[in-house]
Amino acid sequence: MAAISREILKRRGIHRSPVMATIGTRSMASWFGHVEPAAKDPILGVTEAFLADPSPDKVNVGVGAYRDDNGKPVVLECVREAERRIAGNLNMEYLPMGGSIKMIEESLKLAYGEDSELIKEKRIAAVQALSGTGACRLFADFQKRFLPDTQIYIPIPTWANHHNIWRDACVPQRTFRYYHPETRGLDFASMMDDIKNAPNGSFFLLHACAHNPTGVDPSEEQWREISYQFKVKNHFPFFDMAYQGFASGDPNRDAKAIRIFLEDGHLIGCAQSYAKNMGLYGQRVGCLSILCDDELQAVAVKSQLQQLARPMYSNPPVHGALVVSIILGDPELKSLWLKEVKGMADRIIGMRKALRENLEKLGSPLSWEHITNQIGMFCYSGMTPEQVDRLTDEFHIYMTRNGRISMAGVTTGNAGYLANAIHEVTKSS
Amino acid sequence: MAVSVNVSRFEGVTMAPPDPILGVSEAFRADTNDLKLNLGVGAYRTEELQPYVLNVVKKAEKLMLERGENKEYLPIEGLAAFNKVTAELLFGADNSVIQEGRVATIQGLSGTGSLRLAAAFIHRYFPDAKALISSPTWGNHKNIFNDARVPWSEYRYYDPRTVGLDFDGMVADIKAAPDGSFVLLHGCAHNPTGIDPTPEQWEKIADVIQEKNHIPFFDVAYQGFASGSLDADAYSVRLFVRRGFELLVAQSYSKNLGLYAERIGAINVVCSSSDAGTRVKSQLKRLARPMYSNPPVHGARIVANVVGDPNLFNEWKQEMELMAGRIKNVRQRLYENLSEKDKSGKDWSFVLKQIGMFSYTGLHKAQSDHMTDKWHIYMTKDGRISLAGLSLSKCEYLADAIIDSFHNVD
Numbered sequence: 001m002a003a004i005s006r007e008i009l010k011r012r013g014i015h016r017s018p019v020m021a022t023i024g025t026r027s028m029a030s031w032f033g034h035v036e037p038a039a040k041d042p043i044l045g046v047t048e049a050f051l052a053d054p055s056p057d058k059v060n061v062g063v064g065a066y067r068d069d070n071g072k073p074v075v076l077e078c079v080r081e082a083e084r085r086i087a088g089n090l091n092m093e094y095l096p097m098g099g100s101i102k103m104i105e106e107s108l109k110l111a112y113g114e115d116s117e118l119i120k121e122k123r124i125a126a127v128q129a130l131s132g133t134g135a136c137r138l139f140a141d142f143q144k145r146f147l148p149d150t151q152i153y154i155p156i157p158t159w160a161n162h163h164n165i166w167r168d169a170c171v172p173q174r175t176f177r178y179y180h181p182e183t184r185g186l187d188f189a190s191m192m193d194d195i196k197n198a199p200n201g202s203f204f205l206l207h208a209c210a211h212n213p214t215g216v217d218p219s220e221e222q223w224r225e226i227s228y229q230f231k232v233k234n235h236f237p238f239f240d241m242a243y244q245g246f247a248s249g250d251p252n253r254d255a256k257a258i259r260i261f262l263e264d265g266h267l268i269g270c271a272q273s274y275a276k277n278m279g280l281y282g283q284r285v286g287c288l289s290i291l292c293d294d295e296l297q298a299v300a301v302k303s304q305l306q307q308l309a310r311p312m313y314s315n316p317p318v319h320g321a322l323v324v325s326i327i328l329g330d331p332e333l334k335s336l337w338l339k340e341v342k343g344m345a346d347r348i349i350g351m352r353k354a355l356r357e358n359l360e361k362l363g364s365p366l367s368w369e370h371i372t373n374q375i376g377m378f379c380y381s382g383m384t385p386e387q388v389d390r391l392t393d394e395f396h397i398y399m400t401r402n403g404r405i406s407m408a409g410v411t412t413g414n415a416g417y418l419a420n421a422i423h424e425v426t427k428s429s
Numbered sequence: 430m431a432v433s434v435n436v437s438r439f440e441g442v443t444m445a446p447p448d449p450i451l452g453v454s455e456a457f458r459a460d461t462n463d464l465k466l467n468l469g470v471g472a473y474r475t476e477e478l479q480p481y482v483l484n485v486v487k488k489a490e491k492l493m494l495e496r497g498e499n500k501e502y503l504p505i506e507g508l509a510a511f512n513k514v515t516a517e518l519l520f521g522a523d524n525s526v527i528q529e530g531r532v533a534t535i536q537g538l539s540g541t542g543s544l545r546l547a548a549a550f551i552h553r554y555f556p557d558a559k560a561l562i563s564s565p566t567w568g569n570h571k572n573i574f575n576d577a578r579v580p581w582s583e584y585r586y587y588d589p590r591t592v593g594l595d596f597d598g599m600v601a602d603i604k605a606a607p608d609g610s611f612v613l614l615h616g617c618a619h620n621p622t623g624i625d626p627t628p629e630q631w632e633k634i635a636d637v638i639q640e641k642n643h644i645p646f647f648d649v650a651y652q653g654f655a656s657g658s659l660d661a662d663a664y665s666v667r668l669f670v671r672r673g674f675e676l677l678v679a680q681s682y683s684k685n686l687g688l689y690a691e692r693i694g695a696i697n698v699v700c701s702s703s704d705a706g707t708r709v710k711s712q713l714k715r716l717a718r719p720m721y722s723n724p725p726v727h728g729a730r731i732v733a734n735v736v737g738d739p740n741l742f743n744e745w746k747q748e749m750e751l752m753a754g755r756i757k758n759v760r761q762r763l764y765e766n767l768s769e770k771d772k773s774g775k776d777w778s779f780v781l782k783q784i785g786m787f788s789y790t791g792l793h794k795a796q797s798d799h800m801t802d803k804w805h806i807y808m809t810k811d812g813r814i815s816l817a818g819l820s821l822s823k824c825e826y827l828a829d830a831i832i833d834s835f836h837n838v839d
Contacts, residue, residue, distance in 0.1 A: 031675050035708045075497065097448065133720070137720055168716070168719040168720070236438060282501055282502050283725055292439060297437060300443060300445075304443075310572055311572035311577075314541040315690070317691055319727040
């Protein structure tokens, strides 16, 4: 029985030191001895621990996916209907490399405005992407290839995977200040300082709405100031919009920041995701768009985005794209979707109110205004890791140690319990 | 309309070259001639030249719809049920590597995505290593290694004189490469030539790979689709596993389950220990997370349902035999037509010896162009035809075209 032995490796001068493993009577050196176990994903660890907890009182507010008031995952009615329509009409031929044309058209209307001149002038290079992650990654790779001397400015804090994405794309990262722990709000002054001090023409990653993980968004006036400063500095704004419709309940309102920048004449990039606002998490549907000078350039840029996608996955998955196209392309279904997404946003807003009111009723010495000031799925509570640990150990409440609460996991059933627990661990602060 | 204040940074972005294969389909669509034939297509067609959705897929989707499953994120490594069945399908459920838990399996975005994950892994953990790819090979292999920044070189494979395998060249080039190279091998139904090594040749290839301490890296895009038998098509992979290699295998369900656009496949890494497998899997996940976070669920569920249900699985095997059978019939008819009509005595038996969807005709670029210009037959410029796009009724026409192009065009 042939096996790759250590002797052969030595003879051939292979300098890796393979780990010997014994299988039955054979000893076999491994090529993978130097491969260390990767660190566990911080968020998944929370869910694992939650699942393993036998306590009937346990609450999972680490989850980054929407839950209904019974704590159950939701598939939207408009999605079910779209799937019923797809089921009869089966053709699984490859999508074009850039993805579903229809889905892209509808996505651009959603982000840039139903009647956007930019769409009519065909100035937007856009491709279907693997949800928000895939859209960001394609952009990062595009940035690396065509603007190799640029870096990306990322807010503190941000969704952890942003760092992984630009790192694996080999684009150097910088940060800009964003969250103000003292007020649990926006550190606008520092943010503006960092924008001004960055070299002209820097690339910035901006969360279009419902900042993850803080839930802290600039106000409309603040966005206008940011846009103005970006013009002065000639910065490039890249928007990650993962919660359009999901934040306020109104997609146009949630796209306000983008619309402001467009009005001001910026040439933006935008990553869109349908994971949360259409509940299509596992389908991996999104869109990457880049606004160009003119149609010719948009065609060239799109061709290059496709060229980057080709050796990553060839062409994107069709199922989710069909669902999105059908929903957004059918006035009735689109209406239904708007109702449903507002329903989700309203439930979350309601839970924010409930949690805050409960804490105030308990006589907490701290201010909990930020719970209702913040927006979207997440709330940066301001709790310390130690306080979070107490929540878990004493109250079986699971969340990430940065104090981030997923409001999607809060229900009328557990809001009181959650408030009580938070009060207990913070009342002496 | 807002005036653009800032000039685009993307001024210097030039148009990417058109995809060589998509271009063929576009030109075909534009052709108004009745006799036109599209042999560029890399997707299976029925005898009526229609796309084919497998019955088992329709049934699986119906089940899924009825169950009303949710759309929550899959874990980064993909659907557990899918990962289990895909590894068992490839290696055999009773294979020791499965029994001993030595295979790291991650659901990937079809063959491309799985290859890319593996290439990224190679770049990160074997930064000095080179990949060896066949000459010719599927065009995207080069793009994948390029974008993953893994250097590559070619080993001889296609012999135009015999329209067959340049076995000696292949072995010599694999031998000449630096020790510890990753050798990309097509598990079955080589794309684009359709030429596969024989079992004896596979043994010799394994010998030289072992001698040079290379790592075998299989691309298995046609399991079941090549010969009609899932087990027979896994022969080469299982041979190498039997011989104790650690190896990588990328799988795709695009062709054999017709799930092209769902992007479902897997990367499997066979390790010498389950501990190594665990570590390797964790690192593959770390590479996937900043690419797309977690893979799409729909195609994975279809595969898990089909392979996991004995009735559906059997039905699938039958459908696959039908598809592979149609291709074999078409090869047979084409060969007969060529042999009857060509009076030159040229040996056309390579049409029968080659296997899978594609066939390298031996026509060069000018001859391939002639096929299109005069005969309205669309194919890629390297002389590759897709038999999946050929019907029995068109074999005679094709034979005439090939004979004309071969003999009358220099």
